[in-house]
Amino acid sequence: MISKAVIPCGGMGTRFLPITKALPKELLPIIDKPCLAYIADELVDSGISEIMIITAPGKTAIEKYFKFDAELEDTLMKAGKIKEAESLRKISQRAEISFVCQMEPKGGGDAIYLARDFVGKNAFALALGDDLVYSPDNPATRQLAEAYERTHKTIIGVQEWLTDDIVNYGVADIDSSDGRLHKCKIIKEKPPLNELPSRLACLGRYIITSDIFDILRTQKPGRNNEIQLTDALNSLCLTEGAYVYEFEGRRYDMGDKFGALTANVEFGLRSEFGARFKDYLSDLIKSLKE
Numbered sequence: 001m002i003s004k005a006v007i008p009c010g011g012m013g014t015r016f017l018p019i020t021k022a023l024p025k026e027l028l029p030i031i032d033k034p035c036l037a038y039i040a041d042e043l044v045d046s047g048i049s050e051i052m053i054i055t056a057p058g059k060t061a062i063e064k065y066f067k068f069d070a071e072l073e074d075t076l077m078k079a080g081k082i083k084e085a086e087s088l089r090k091i092s093q094r095a096e097i098s099f100v101c102q103m104e105p106k107g108g109g110d111a112i113y114l115a116r117d118f119v120g121k122n123a124f125a126l127a128l129g130d131d132l133v134y135s136p137d138n139p140a141t142r143q144l145a146e147a148y149e150r151t152h153k154t155i156i157g158v159q160e161w162l163t164d165d166i167v168n169y170g171v172a173d174i175d176s177s178d179g180r181l182h183k184c185k186i187i188k189e190k191p192p193l194n195e196l197p198s199r200l201a202c203l204g205r206y207i208i209t210s211d212i213f214d215i216l217r218t219q220k221p222g223r224n225n226e227i228q229l230t231d232a233l234n235s236l237c238l239t240e241g242a243y244v245y246e247f248e249g250r251r252y253d254m255g256d257k258f259g260a261l262t263a264n265v266e267f268g269l270r271s272e273f274g275a276r277f278k279d280y281l282s283d284l285i286k287s288l289k290e
């Protein structure tokens with residue numbers, strides 16, 4: 001059973017400036033909850049009980065969101081806002097969440113290496129802080145954890161990606177297949193369109209064996225002079241082997257303005273005021289066509 005997860009939240013969020021000057025991109029809201037909270041919920045719903053969030057200097061708001069705030073709860077209770085107080089308490093109770101700060105932006109691989117003592121010897125889940133997946137009946141991390149139970153090898157979550165922006169992702173070169181599960185030869189990071197090894201893009205969900213830490217310990221900087229996760233995953237592919245798994249679910253790129261907008265619209269339609277919002281959108285679309 002996979003019980004621990006790591007969420008690296010180090011990126012600067014340059015695609016989402018200027019708001020990310022003051023707010024970590026992982027806290028950008030979908031209606032009233034930050035993206036990161038949806039990701040933590042996915043992990044808990046997948047059987048994870050301990051989460052380590054890797055933050056960066058200037059991102060203390062992430063810790064503030066998840067930590068219990070006795071003073072605020074007290075104020076709400078005194079004001080008779082019991083429901084609100086209870087919902088805040090739930091945030092800190094769902095899982096055991098710890099934080100570590102990556103002091104310098106030395107890359108995703110370097111961030112994950114900071115979680116080595118937390119992870120210990122077992123395989124762990126990795127969820128990237130700006131990839132959101134909606135799959136309420138079968139959360140993405142649970143799907144990957146089940147694939148791990150079958151193989152006991154590293155599992156990289158992918159989906160078929162047919163548009164040209166696939167060049168912004170890691171793309172899997174695969175070998176033999178068994179349904180949604182494919183043996184991974186290598187991940188090509190952000191390949192040009194004429195060098196795509198497949199249409200299977202890595203979308204921010206992984207189950208990784210703890211052997212990755214031995215690789216990261218001595219790994220030289222790669223692209224952008226940073227310690228890259230993909231380089232370490234490729235070392236795992238070549239040594240103990242790894243698989244890619246085509247998970248089900250609607251994925252949103254929350255680091256991108258358009259991605260975040262679509263997430264807000266679609267979660268709005270699924271919310272308690274979904275019917276009202278749908279009427280509003282229908283009227284709006286009609287008026288745009290007139």
Ligand code: G1P
Pocket residue numbers: 128131168169170171189201202203204229230
């Ligand atoms: C990272 C990974 C890439 C993956 C992507 C998913 O890239 O390196 O393989 O496809 O996340 O969002 P980044 O977005 O940090 O450049």
